[in-house]
Amino acid sequence: MTLTRNRTVALVVVVVLAIGAAIGYFTYQRTTADAQAANAPAVEQATDLNSMLATDHVVFRSTALGPTYGKLAVVALADPSGARVVLDSSCERVYATAVDGVCITAERGIVSKYGITELGPNLAPQNTQDLNGLPSRARISPDGSLMSTTTFVTGHSYAESSFSTETIVRRDNGEVIGNLEEFTATIDGQPFDIVDRNFWGVTFVDDDTFYATGASNTLGKTWLMKGSIADRTLTSIRTDAECPSVSPDRTRVAYKTRQGNPAPGQWNIAVYDLATGHETVLAESRSVDDQVEWLDNSTVLYALPRTGSEATTYDIWQVPADGTGEPTVLVPQAASPAVVRS
Amino acid sequence: MYITLRGTPKSEAKEAAGAGSSGTGSVRSRIPSTVVGLGVVSLLTDISSESVAAILPIYITVVVGLGPLAFGFIDGIYQGISAFVRIAGGRWADRSDRPKWVAFAGYGLSALTRLGLLFVSGFWAITSVVAVDRLGKGLRTGPRDALIATASDPAHLGRNFGVHRAMDTAGALIGPLMAFAILAVFPIGLGGYQTVFVWSFAFAVVGVAVLALAVPDLRTRSGKAAEAATSDASVEVAEAPAPPARPRWRDLANPGLRRLLIAAAALSLVTIGDGFLYLALENTGDISAAYFPLLFVGTNFAYLMLAVPMGRLADRIGRGKVFVGGYVLLLLCYVIAGFELGGFAGVIVVLLLLGTFYAATDGVMSALATRLVPAASRASGISAAQTVVAMFRFVASLGFGLLWQFGSLQIAMLVMGIGLALAIPLAGALLHIRTERSAASAGESA
Numbered sequence: 001m002t003l004t005r006n007r008t009v010a011l012v013v014v015v016v017l018a019i020g021a022a023i024g025y026f027t028y029q030r031t032t033a034d035a036q037a038a039n040a041p042a043v044e045q046a047t048d049l050n051s052m053l054a055t056d057h058v059v060f061r062s063t064a065l066g067p068t069y070g071k072l073a074v075v076a077l078a079d080p081s082g083a084r085v086v087l088d089s090s091c092e093r094v095y096a097t098a099v100d101g102v103c104i105t106a107e108r109g110i111v112s113k114y115g116i117t118e119l120g121p122n123l124a125p126q127n128t129q130d131l132n133g134l135p136s137r138a139r140i141s142p143d144g145s146l147m148s149t150t151t152f153v154t155g156h157s158y159a160e161s162s163f164s165t166e167t168i169v170r171r172d173n174g175e176v177i178g179n180l181e182e183f184t185a186t187i188d189g190q191p192f193d194i195v196d197r198n199f200w201g202v203t204f205v206d207d208d209t210f211y212a213t214g215a216s217n218t219l220g221k222t223w224l225m226k227g228s229i230a231d232r233t234l235t236s237i238r239t240d241a242e243c244p245s246v247s248p249d250r251t252r253v254a255y256k257t258r259q260g261n262p263a264p265g266q267w268n269i270a271v272y273d274l275a276t277g278h279e280t281v282l283a284e285s286r287s288v289d290d291q292v293e294w295l296d297n298s299t300v301l302y303a304l305p306r307t308g309s310e311a312t313t314y315d316i317w318q319v320p321a322d323g324t325g326e327p328t329v330l331v332p333q334a335a336s337p338a339v340v341r342s
Numbered sequence: 343m344y345i346t347l348r349g350t351p352k353s354e355a356k357e358a359a360g361a362g363s364s365g366t367g368s369v370r371s372r373i374p375s376t377v378v379g380l381g382v383v384s385l386l387t388d389i390s391s392e393s394v395a396a397i398l399p400i401y402i403t404v405v406v407g408l409g410p411l412a413f414g415f416i417d418g419i420y421q422g423i424s425a426f427v428r429i430a431g432g433r434w435a436d437r438s439d440r441p442k443w444v445a446f447a448g449y450g451l452s453a454l455t456r457l458g459l460l461f462v463s464g465f466w467a468i469t470s471v472v473a474v475d476r477l478g479k480g481l482r483t484g485p486r487d488a489l490i491a492t493a494s495d496p497a498h499l500g501r502n503f504g505v506h507r508a509m510d511t512a513g514a515l516i517g518p519l520m521a522f523a524i525l526a527v528f529p530i531g532l533g534g535y536q537t538v539f540v541w542s543f544a545f546a547v548v549g550v551a552v553l554a555l556a557v558p559d560l561r562t563r564s565g566k567a568a569e570a571a572t573s574d575a576s577v578e579v580a581e582a583p584a585p586p587a588r589p590r591w592r593d594l595a596n597p598g599l600r601r602l603l604i605a606a607a608a609l610s611l612v613t614i615g616d617g618f619l620y621l622a623l624e625n626t627g628d629i630s631a632a633y634f635p636l637l638f639v640g641t642n643f644a645y646l647m648l649a650v651p652m653g654r655l656a657d658r659i660g661r662g663k664v665f666v667g668g669y670v671l672l673l674l675c676y677v678i679a680g681f682e683l684g685g686f687a688g689v690i691v692v693l694l695l696l697g698t699f700y701a702a703t704d705g706v707m708s709a710l711a712t713r714l715v716p717a718a719s720r721a722s723g724i725s726a727a728q729t730v731v732a733m734f735r736f737v738a739s740l741g742f743g744l745l746w747q748f749g750s751l752q753i754a755m756l757v758m759g760i761g762l763a764l765a766i767p768l769a770g771a772l773l774h775i776r777t778e779r780s781a782a783s784a785g786e787s788a
Contacts, residue, residue, distance in 0.1 A: 007555040014551035022544035026524070029533035036531060065531060134399070195747050311463075312531050 037066045043333060046083035052076050053122065056341045058301075059096035062086055063314045064333035072103055072123060073334070077295075080316075080331045089117065089125050092135040096123065096338040099144035100172060104135035116149055118172065129174060133166060137243065137291050138336075141204035145172050146229065148202035148210070165200040167212065169229065177229060185214060185234040187223060192236070194218060199225070199234070201243035201291050203253070211237075211244040211253055224255060224272070238279075241272065243291040245300070247321070251275060254282075254292040254300050254321065269302065271321050280323040293337045295330070298322065303335035376493035377502045379557040380486055381509030386549030387449060388513025389520060390456060390542040391475070396518035397525065401535050402468065423473055425732040427480030432725025435485035436589035439563045441721055442489060446553055448482025451475075453546035459539045484725030491712040491720055492560045499712055500661055503705030504653025511646040515639060517542075562717045563588070593719035594726055602710055603730050605769035609669050610734035612761030614676065614742055616641060616696065622679045623689050625751055637693060644697020652701040653709070660778035661710045666770045668702030671695045673762045680755040707731070710773075 043064040046052065056077040062068045068086045072094055075084040091103035092114075101119030105128070114131040116138075133151035140147050150167045169177040180199035185192035194216045202212045208230050214223040224241035225234040241255040251274055256267035259281065266287045271280045282300065290302040300321050303314040314335035319327040331337065431448060435441040455475040462468055487503070494502040521538045528534025593599075614622075620637050656664035675695045678688050708724050715723030738758070745754035770776075 011551055011555045014555075015548050018544040018547045018551075022541045025540040026537050029528065029537045033528055033531055033533045195744065 043068065044083035046085050049074065049085045049087070049122065052085055053340075054342060056339075058316070058331055058334075059094055059101060059123065059338045059340060060316060060331060060334040061091050061094050061336040062333065063312065063335050065313060069312075072119075074123065075331055075334075077339070081329070084334075087123055089119070089123075091117075091336070093138040093149075094336045094338060095138045095140050096340055097140050097142060097144045098340055098342060100140065101338070102138050102140055102147050102149070104131065104138050104149060106135060114151065116147075116170075118147075118174070127174065136165065137167075137201045139202050139204060139291070141207050141210075143207055145207050146170070146177075146204055146210075147172060148204070150200040150202070165198045167199045167202060169202065169210075178232070180212060180227070180234065183227065183232045183234050185225065185236075187214070187236040192234075202227075203245045203291070205246050205250055211246060213242045213244065213255075215242070222258075224253065238272065238277070241270075242267070245292040245294060247271075247294050247297055249297050252321070254294065256288055256290075256292075257281070269300065269319070271300070271323075280321075282319050282321065282323055283325055284317070284319050284327050286327075290335075293339055294321075295339055301330060301337045301339070303337065371495070371498060373502060373505050374493040374495075376558050376560060377490050377505055379552060380490055381506045383449065383549045383553045383557065384486070384506060384510040385513035385516075386545045386552065387452070388510055389517040390546040390549065391452065391479075392514045392517030393521035393538055393545075394456065394459065394517075394542045396521045397535060397538055398472075423476040424480040424483075425729050425736075427477050428483055428725045428729045428732070429722070431481035432484030432488070432721040432723070433589070434481075435488055435721035436562075436719050439561050439718075440559070441485035441492070441562070442553070442557060442559045444721075445482040445485040445489065446550065448478040448480070448485070449546070449550045449553055451478030451481065453478075453543065453550050456539055456543035456546050460536055460543075483728060484721040487708045487712075487724045487728075488562065488721035489557070489560055491708070491724070492562050492717070493558070496713065498657055499709040500653035500656035500664070500706055501650060502653070503709050504650040504701070507653075507701070507705040508646050508649040511642050511649065515642050515646065562720055589716075589719040589722060593716050594722060596715055596723075598714040599711065599723055599726070601772040602707075602714055602727060605666075605772040606707065606727055606730050607734045608765040609762070609769050610731045611738050611741075612758050612765050613669075613672065613735055613738050614755075614758050615735060615739050618739060618742055618746075619675060619679055619692065619696065622751055622755060623692060637689075640690070640693035641697045641700070644694045645700045646697075648698050648701035649705060652698070653705055656702075656706045656709065658780055660775060660780060661706050661713075662770075662773035662775040662778045664702050665706045665710060666766060666773065666775055668699045668706070669762065669766050669769070671702065672699045673759065673766065675699070676755055676759040676762065680752065680759060 043062070043066075045068075052074050057074050058077060058080060059072070059074050062071045062073040062084070070090045070092070072087040072089040072091050073084045074087070075082065089103050090105060092106045093102075093104040095102050096119065099121055101123055103117045103119055103125065105115045105117055107113045114133065114135055115128045116131045117128045118126045120126050131149060131151055133153035135149070135151055137150040138148070146169060148167060148169045150165055153166045167180045169180070171177060180202075181197065183199075185197065185199075192214060196217050198215045198217075200213050200215070202210050204210045208228055210227045210229065212225050212227055212234065214225040214234060214236060215221065221239055222242050223236040224238050224244055226237055227234045240257050240259070241253075242257070244253045244255040246253050252271050253274060254269060254271045257270045257279075258266065259268050259270075261267075267289060269282045269284055269288050269292055271282065272278070273280075284302075286304060288302050288304065290304075293301045295301050295318055298321050299318050301316055301318050303316050305311050306313045306315065313333055315329045316331040316334045316337045317327045318330040319325060431444060435444040438444065452475045455471045455478070458471040458474070459468075462471055490502055490506055491499060520541065524538050524541065525534045528537065616638065623637070652664060652668075672695070675692045678684060678692050678695075682688070684691060707727055711724045711727040712720060742754050742758060745757055
């Protein structure tokens with residue numbers, strides 16, 4: 001068989017069609033992206049950061065398409081869908097308290113670099129340290145003294161290419177307290193030392209006690225764990241609970257839960273009463289993959305992506321913490337909420 | 343461009359004739375158009391698959407919103423399926439005696455999945471698409487290498503596999519660059535990812551078209567086999583008196599192939615994957631994990647540059663020697679990484695050695711396997727060797743991970759290093775590298 005004239009013509013036709021289609025699609029997407037950014041409902045912007053920080057507010061990551069995408073932003077709780085102050089920092093994840101904040105940064109590219117930037121009381125970036133892996137969660141203790149980050153790291157697991165999580169706790173001076181995998185963990189009183197154990201999603205009760213997720217792929221289970229920084233311990237409380245978040249009054253923990261759903265990547269949100277052990281599944285039927293934030297003692301917040309071509313735009317939703325009501329949008333075009341009360 | 347692809351049968355015949363008349367491995371003969379054609383196919387396909395592979399983790403975890411465990415599951419499928427389908431692909435190619443069209447099915451299947459990624463978003467959907475892609479990769483590898491072998495004069499098998507691997511690796515280098523260049527133009531939204539999928543599909547389609555239209559339909563068994571095979575036949579006859587034999591499972595029980603499989607298994611069992619070796623380098627504090635992708639680039643670049651020289655060397659001094667020699671270089675990598683020799687310069691040396699290791703072992707093993715089975719079972723034999731390597735490397739990474747987790751990195755490196763130091767002489771003995779002759783010296787009896 002030789003490359004006959006007909007075959008050559010056919011090959012040239014295929015090459016031209018394929019490359020033409022690829023370039024055409026590129027142009028189409030480019031135009032669509034520009035149009036989307038241009039037609040995106042304009043987000044009202046405010047400039048007076050200090051007066052906004054003086055009131056109750058939400059610190060979040062803006063997901064409005066356009067120049068503010070991914071930027072650190074603040075909006076007043078009194079008018080959560082109103083004008084927002086957008087800052088210069090770009091963050092994958094944000095968390096803040098009244099005294100400080102944390103912004104997980106990413107420079108994407110062939111070599112993606114991730115960092116953890118500490119934010120001062122006015123949310124100005126202060127210092128940055130390198131971080132390993134794709135950013136997932138960030139939390140700060142109520143007094144601002146402890147910070148925790150969870151990232152997905154490749155290569156640590158023994159099936160070389162699979163992901164595992166790395167959860168690191170630091171002090172606000174940058175000192176690393178440790179990776180939660182170094183803590184002494186027990187499940188139902190038994191040592192939890194299975195090789196593929198993972199920990200993620202810390203929520204701080206105070207400057208010592210915290211809750212986090214413990215998990216093992218092999219066992220196919222997750223646990224709500226209670227931890228102590230001083231004792232360097234983690235103790236299981238119950239199964240099927242991920243990314244806990246403790247309520248402001250410290251009586252309950254909200255988390256994502258599988259509720260026996262066999263499909264991976266499907267979660268409900270539930271609230272667990274620490275005193276009675278009673279679990280209430282909340283009235284959100286869509287799958288939530290986020291670490292919940294409490295708006296107050298009766299309402300929780302979480303981010304959900306929009307559907308279809310708007311999948312990179314998130315909204316911050318709220319739903320009552322007692323299983324009643326239905327979800328509504330609190331802050332549109334926003335993700336990674338942190339509620340700060342002055 | 344199609345001038346290089348023009349499949350003149352004369353070039354193949356000429357290569358064989360040239361080698362036959364001179365009788366030395368040093369002769370510079372033309373590379374068969376089939377090999378160049380398949381190299382172009384692999385280059386385009388690797389641009390296609392590596393551009394998607396580079397962005398899939400971000401796409402899944404950040405854009406689609408699937409958690410890390412879900413990604414681990416998908417990635418496991420990504421790695422696992424290929425090995426098992428490979429045997430089937432080789433066998434199918436041999437039984438049908440149409441390796442080109444089995445390879446076509448494999449390339450075509452993978453091409454379709456690129457388009458699939460545009461339309462699916464759920465967990466099971468993405469998992470299925472990734473699984474089908476791996477299925478295609480598994481199917482095509484054995485038949486493709488069998489085609490290269492059939493098109494090649496035995497004296498230049500090593501070099502020709504080297505040419506193919508170099509082009510393949512070039513594609514693997516270009517793919518991620520293309521993907522990130524496209525993403526850079528789309529800072530927000532899904533459009534960038536979808537554009538990468540469409541471009542990936544376009545490259546895959548062109549690759550499949552080149553295979554279908556420009557690569558000769560070489561048949562190993564049929565009497566009218568490609569022009570190249572006829573000139574090959576004089577050599578084949580020396581081993582297998584009845585060339586158009588049907589493939590038999592018994593062919594794979596050939597003692598020569600069995601020795602290669604055992605040697606490959608022993609060596610692979612103590613091979614630390616790139617990822618772990620890079621982690622070991624990171625642990626020495628000379629390099630940050632963020633630069634892992636650059637380390638892959640460094641290794642691939644060395645592989646790209648050395649694939650052809652190593653193949654030539656294998657043809658000249660003996661393929662077993664070069665194959666085993668590659669593992670000696672790997673052992674050197676362990677020593678440098680394990681004892682933290684040389685600081686940053688040590689890291690560079692490890693990358694170069696690792697690339698040389700791949701150049702000396704990957705294509706060369708296919709060349710070795712080709713000469714150890716009757717032509718009728720060629721694709722099955724090559725597939726068997728590749729499957730053994732893939733399976734035992736997986737076991738090795740499991741073992742290495744466990745040793746690291748329960749002991750320490752040093753213990754894990756030491757165990758693998760001692761294992762490799764033992765496996766190298768074993769493999770040398772199994773492959774008879776002492777008495778091995780140059781591939782070009784008269785008819786190379788396997």
